Amino acid sequence: MLEKNFNHQxxxxxxxxxxxxMELFKAHPESNKPPFCIVIPPPNVTGVLHMGHALDDxxxxxLCRYKRMQGFDVLWQPGTDHAGIATQIxxxxxxxxxxxxxxxxxxxxxxxRVWEWKNQSGGQIINQLKALGASxxxxxxxxxxxxxxxxxxxxxxxxxxxxxxxxxxxxxVNWDSKLQTAVSDLEVIQKExxxxxxxxxxxxxxxxxxxxxxxxxxxxxxFGDTAVAVSDKDERYKDLIGKNVILPIINxxxxxxxxxxxxxxxxxxxxxxxxxxxxxxxxxxxRHHLEMINILDTYGRLxxxxxxxFQGMDPLTARPLVLAKIKELGLYVKEEDNPMTxxxxxxxxxxxxxxxxxxxxxxxxxxxxKALEAVENGSVKMYPENxxxxxxxxxxxxxxxxxxxxxxxxxxxPVWYGPDGKIFCEETEEExxxxxxxxxxKDISLTRxxxxxxxxxxxxxxxxxxxxxxxxxxxLKKYYPTSVLITxxxxxxxxxxxxxxxxxxxxxxxxxxxxxxxxxxxxxxxQKMSKSKNNGIDPLVMIEKYGADALRMALLVQAGTGRDVLxxxxxxxxxxxxxxxxxxxxxxxxxxxxxxxxxxxxxSVQLPLNKWxxxxxxxxxxxxxxSIEEYQFNDASxxxxxxxxxxxxxxxxxxxxxxLNGSDTRAADETRKTTAWALDQILKMMHPFMPFIxxxxxxxxxxxxxxxxxxxxxxxxxxxxxxxxxxxxxLIGMISSIRSVRVEMNVPPSIKAQLxxxxxxxxxxxxxxxxxxxxxxxARLESIDFVNESPKGSVQKIFGTITxxxxxxxxxxxxxxxxxxxxxxEKLASYLKGLDAKLSNEAFVSKAPAxxxxxxRQKQAETRSSIEKIDEAYNRLxxx
RNA sequence: GGGUGUGUAGCUCAGGUGGUUAGAGCGUUACGUUGACAUCGUAAAGGUCACAAGUUCGAGUCUUGUCACACCCACCA
Numbered sequence: 003m004l005e006k007n008f009n010h011q012x013x014x015x016x017x018x019x020x021x022x023x024m025e026l027f028k029a030h031p032e033s034n035k036p037p038f039c040i041v042i043p044p045p046n047v048t049g050v051l052h053m054g055h056a057l058d059d060x061x062x063x064x065l066c067r068y069k070r071m072q073g074f075d076v077l078w079q080p081g082t083d084h085a086g087i088a089t090q091i092x093x094x095x096x097x098x099x100x101x102x103x104x105x106x107x108x109x110x111x112x113x114x115r116v117w118e119w120k121n122q123s124g125g126q127i128i129n130q131l132k133a134l135g136a137s138x139x140x141x142x143x144x145x146x147x148x149x150x151x152x153x154x155x156x157x158x159x160x161x162x163x164x165x166x167x168x169x170x171x172x173x174x175v176n177w178d179s180k181l182q183t184a185v186s187d188l189e190v191i192q193k194e195x196x197x198x199x200x201x202x203x204x205x206x207x208x209x210x211x212x213x214x215x216x217x218x219x220x221x222x223x224x225f226g227d228t229a230v231a232v233s234d235k236d237e238r239y240k241d242l243i244g245k246n247v248i249l250p251i252i253n254x255x256x257x258x259x260x261x262x263x264x265x266x267x268x269x270x271x272x273x274x275x276x277x278x279x280x281x282x283x284x285x286x287x288x289r290h291h292l293e294m295i296n297i298l299d300t301y302g303r304l305x306x307x308x309x310x311x312f313q314g315m316d317p318l319t320a321r322p323l324v325l326a327k328i329k330e331l332g333l334y335v336k337e338e339d340n341p342m343t344x345x346x347x348x349x350x351x352x353x354x355x356x357x358x359x360x361x362x363x364x365x366x367x368x369x370x371x372k373a374l375e376a377v378e379n380g381s382v383k384m385y386p387e388n389x390x391x392x393x394x395x396x397x398x399x400x401x402x403x404x405x406x407x408x409x410x411x412x413x414x415x416p417v418w419y420g421p422d423g424k425i426f427c428e429e430t431e432e433e434x435x436x437x438x439x440x441x442x443x444k445d446i447s448l449t450r451x452x453x454x455x456x457x458x459x460x461x462x463x464x465x466x467x468x469x470x471x472x473x474x475x476x477x478l479k480k481y482y483p484t485s486v487l488i489t490x491x492x493x494x495x496x497x498x499x500x501x502x503x504x505x506x507x508x509x510x511x512x513x514x515x516x517x518x519x520x521x522x523x524x525x526x527x528x529q530k531m532s533k534s535k536n537n538g539i540d541p542l543v544m545i546e547k548y549g550a551d552a553l554r555m556a557l558l559v560q561a562g563t564g565r566d567v568l569x570x571x572x573x574x575x576x577x578x579x580x581x582x583x584x585x586x587x588x589x590x591x592x593x594x595x596x597x598x599x600x601x602x603x604x605x606s607v608q609l610p611l612n613k614w615x616x617x618x619x620x621x622x623x624x625x626x627x628x629s630i631e632e633y634q635f636n637d638a639s640x641x642x643x644x645x646x647x648x649x650x651x652x653x654x655x656x657x658x659x660x661x662l663n664g665s666d667t668r669a670a671d672e673t674r675k676t677t678a679w680a681l682d683q684i685l686k687m688m689h690p691f692m693p694f695i696x697x698x699x700x701x702x703x704x705x706x707x708x709x710x711x712x713x714x715x716x717x718x719x720x721x722x723x724x725x726x727x728x729x730x731x732x733l734i735g736m737i738s739s740i741r742s743v744r745v746e747m748n749v750p751p752s753i754k755a756q757l758x759x760x761x762x763x764x765x766x767x768x769x770x771x772x773x774x775x776x777x778x779x780x781a782r783l784e785s786i787d788f789v790n791e792s793p794k795g796s797v798q799k800i801f802g803t804i805t806x807x808x809x810x811x812x813x814x815x816x817x818x819x820x821x822x823x824x825x826x827x828e829k830l831a832s833y834l835k836g837l838d839a840k841l842s843n844e845a846f847v848s849k850a851p852a853x854x855x856x857x858x859r860q861k862q863a864e865t866r867s868s869i870e871k872i873d874e875a876y877n878r879l880x881x882x
Numbered sequence: 883g884g885g886u887g888u889g890u891a892g893c894u895c896a897g898g899u900g901g902u903u904a905g906a907g908c909g910u911u912a913c914g915u916u917g918a919c920a921u922c923g924u925a926a927a928g929g930u931c932a933c934a935a936g937u938u939c940g941a942g943u944c945u946u947g948u949c950a951c952a953c954c955c956a957c958c959a
Contacts, residue, residue: 007920192956199959217959231959264959273959282959342958388886392954395885399955491954522953528894559907560895566952568894572908583919590918640896644906655918833903840902845939854901854940861902 004589004702010549014694027137029077031476038074039481043489047082048089048123051130053523056541059136060554062488067690068630071715077481079468080138084147086412086457087349109410116411135550135693144468146460154467155460156416156429163427167365174284177357178347179302183408184361190354192343201335202328207246217269222320225308226297229275234260236271250333261286278358296358362406370400373502376512383516385633405456412454419449462504465513484514491519518633526570544574551692552578558639581695587651588699594662596677598704604721612676613726615654619683620718642687683716827872837862
């Protein structure tokens, strides 16, 4: 017997353990069931579960549980990401509390500390995923820096290097001076700000009063200027091309060059060129073979290439001083406000400087083209489809991918240098050493490159590295390419695009057949969750308070493809109430001895009411299937919600009460069995969404040979009975329509249900007549005029007639009823007016399709008669 | 500057291929229930479907334009 309430705090853990003990999450590559595989977007190993994970993983869990019930051999491949930058920052902060920096420890000791921290906190997020109910195959848990995955990273790197796809280059990169590392374009966040534009004069060499005015937002960088560019079509400067200008303060001569980069329309038409500190200038510098003067150190401070008085300064400190000097020299022209964007580090929040260093790059042209084609030609499908446009846009403008990071936590680049700087790129130090020996013909010592790889390099391999690549495992064979990737659209470039490129390169095959993007989770007001707003909602708190089922459902009912999801207490509470409702429905079936009969055959039932329910079960299960297959999780979960609450609890259980308590024992017996059967089907349909409570009810409502999650999805389309469905739907429509009267009359549900007891008649006319009698009793009428065929029309008639009856029965306030009738009449009259106008419109009558016209005519007649009835009722009221 | 969305009840959202009194949940109000319901049930109020023009017998739905908001990308001497 079910307890009074479902104690989610206690039961969810027990149920989860049971699933694990019975190994229900395990994949079975040896089985001949068809494969279904999802790789989890790996959360940061040191992270905690946030709402984004809760949504992402709930969606995946729904799919996995559903597919298992559909007879698939499901592998939900779990694991975590080493998250280079994020993790290093966390550990450095911890060290800072102890008063030490990573440099005090040295690289080796620091990395040890990170491993310690990983081992200590890495299990946390996994346990949190379990609390959510995630049915991952935990026996296969991987980590992007475990031995196998590290080997995969080295292998790919070496292969790409040898294929010429990875190369080292001295280029401008985005430099994070706090982390002391390069970051990729995607890791730079542009923020808008109102800056200033300063104009200053550069004297032309050999003249005393000739100047070129340049405009700049960063005057302090002029120490690194190596040219001034003008357009060769610009009359103002045409003659100066080839001459030099003298940089103020440092008195260095730099050439005036002609370059397309200079736009006569913009600024003064003359651009100072600082190749080492600006991406455009860098390109100009390369075109003209200009010197590249780096004026910053790795901490972003002015270095020895500027006059001593400015050395060691931060650019923003130096700026006013430089400007003051220029003013002193009489070369300052003016300043004006200038809206601009300033680049900040995604993780550190410091200003990102373009910085000239040696870095490793992936040449993305070829692999990017293949990744683009795979989506263009439909090999990989995207949901929602418009995400393809975003993907295309980025893929068509791919830049070289800077994969090296000057961090300590990550995959160290498998590159060794000879004494002369010769590169040996091999998977192991031994191999590199062997190659070096061979090359030099003698024993030499090698030094290893200190860079580590961008985290996304290893996550780019995730789809196949987790399955065992480069080993030819049965997992790789059976589950690759994976079925679908479910992730947020915020990492489409970071991760999805990189996985596409890396997988197509390494495997010569797509990593997944479909990608399903979901939106962001926001707070109840639709605002982005952020630490600064302090509006974050902790999924674990929600689980503790309302249960994992309620949280999942609250997320799922909104999870259409691509849409944002709002979450908050009231939403989760709603679905906790839903869970309680189902719990109580199950309790109700037990109290009424609705026991599962293993021999029950849904095709053999006799009562239309039972046939109706079985039909609805079949159709609902089918509709949920379709929605899930299309990743319409919101439709699927809403369907099961409304079916369980509305169709099953509100209607079926209410309507069967008099049958269960009635004298027809055969009908009662059939109804009990049908109820028990239907509850089982509902539990199955609900299980992917609310796995815990359904499993608990399942276990407590009968002797079960297997757990709910191991059962199969209900497929009963062959039990659909359209006739019974139509009958009962019709009656429900009628009953619904008299609800307003019922309130006043206080009709108990059992009378409502009696209407339906009589529905054993299969013929609609009989059905109507029998209910006519009941309706007339209900309304204490001697007769009831009820002739219409169409359900909607009938509803209107009944409404009018019962209204007529009520005052006679002395059940309601006459004045109030009169007012209500007038209102109703007004509504109908205005509707009728519209219909009359339309039907007398020649254009409508001649052009509209016949069925529409017929329909309108009928409506017109019905409405007219309804108005008459109301008038009649009103008159009778007046007589009282 | 380029792109992608969104705008329907107080709030959050549904509303295939145009078809007629525009729906749900939450919230509000009223009444009822505590014999499945840490609640539930029944109902009421609440909407010129952002705005404008167009196509059409008929537009929330299609076209164009305008406005507002959100996000993404790029540029910014």
